[in-house]
Amino acid sequence: MKINTDDKTIVKNYFNAIGFDRWQNIYGNGKVNKVQEDIRFGHQQTIDTVLKWLKSDGDLSGLVICDAGCGVGSLSIPLVKEGAIVSASDISEKMVTEARKRANDILENTDTINFYVQDLETLKGNFHTTICLDVLIHYPSDNAAKMINHLASLTNSRIILSFAPKTFYLTVLKKIGEFFPGPSKTTRAYQHNKDMIIQTLKQNGFKIQRTGMTSTKFYYSQIIEAIKE
Numbered sequence: 001m002k003i004n005t006d007d008k009t010i011v012k013n014y015f016n017a018i019g020f021d022r023w024q025n026i027y028g029n030g031k032v033n034k035v036q037e038d039i040r041f042g043h044q045q046t047i048d049t050v051l052k053w054l055k056s057d058g059d060l061s062g063l064v065i066c067d068a069g070c071g072v073g074s075l076s077i078p079l080v081k082e083g084a085i086v087s088a089s090d091i092s093e094k095m096v097t098e099a100r101k102r103a104n105d106i107l108e109n110t111d112t113i114n115f116y117v118q119d120l121e122t123l124k125g126n127f128h129t130t131i132c133l134d135v136l137i138h139y140p141s142d143n144a145a146k147m148i149n150h151l152a153s154l155t156n157s158r159i160i161l162s163f164a165p166k167t168f169y170l171t172v173l174k175k176i177g178e179f180f181p182g183p184s185k186t187t188r189a190y191q192h193n194k195d196m197i198i199q200t201l202k203q204n205g206f207k208i209q210r211t212g213m214t215s216t217k218f219y220y221s222q223i224i225e226a227i228k229e
């Protein structure tokens with residue numbers, strides 16, 4: 001299945017409407033239901049893992065980082081706190097507006113963060129590190145490689161991706177979910193084959209440096225860090 005303008009329009013519209021309400025709550029501190037609480041907890045673990053990896057490789061001061069599909073800034077804001085120069089972008093204007101608001105509320109100085117409403121496949125620039133967390137879930141497998149190729153072309157040194165891995169267990173869970181029709185608060189979700197993602201990174205001249213997996217009851221995210229050879 002190909003991702004086309006319609007697929008992207010669906011994702012964009014979702015994150016500018018019901019998806020925005022749902023996810024800005026999950027990625028916040030307010031009251032949420034048990035499932036959302038679990039997802040919030042899992043997502044925070046992914047963010048913490050990535051920050052730990054980055055910090056253990058050295059001081060982030062002055063490092064130029066692209067956060068592609070930044071959502072409400074859950075990663076971008078702590079990166080700025082660590083001294084990085086961050087380019088934060090998202091296809092959803094509402095997400096970017098919320099990220100900018102949170103940055104203004106939390107950060108003492110917002111000079112080192114720039115926000116863009118942009119499809120990550122049209123991003124331009126040169127970044128030391130490119131990070132794209134939990135965005136591949138919106139990409140059908142056929143198009144994931146093209147998207148990773150583009151991110152790799154922007155990246156001088158390191159790329160970090162996270163995605164829902166294609167495992168038997170998750171496929172069954174997804175199928176069970178599909179048996180319960182009704183007003184959906186979700187959009188299409190695609191799992192990806194870990195080997196395919198690794199292969200794509202290798203074809204772009206990157207080698208795998210670290211891998212990690214966050215698993216809670218309702219949140220699964222495979223994290224891969226690759227560095228340029």
Ligand code: SAM
Pocket residue numbers: 008011012015023027068069070071072073074075089090091092095118119120121132133134135138
């Ligand atoms: N990366 C953020 C995080 O981990 O906190 C947000 C993850 S959220 C599940 C997925 C985000 O990807 C949404 O904000 C959505 O608007 C964005 N997104 C989806 N497709 C995109 C695309 N083609 N270009 C840029 N952003 C995209």
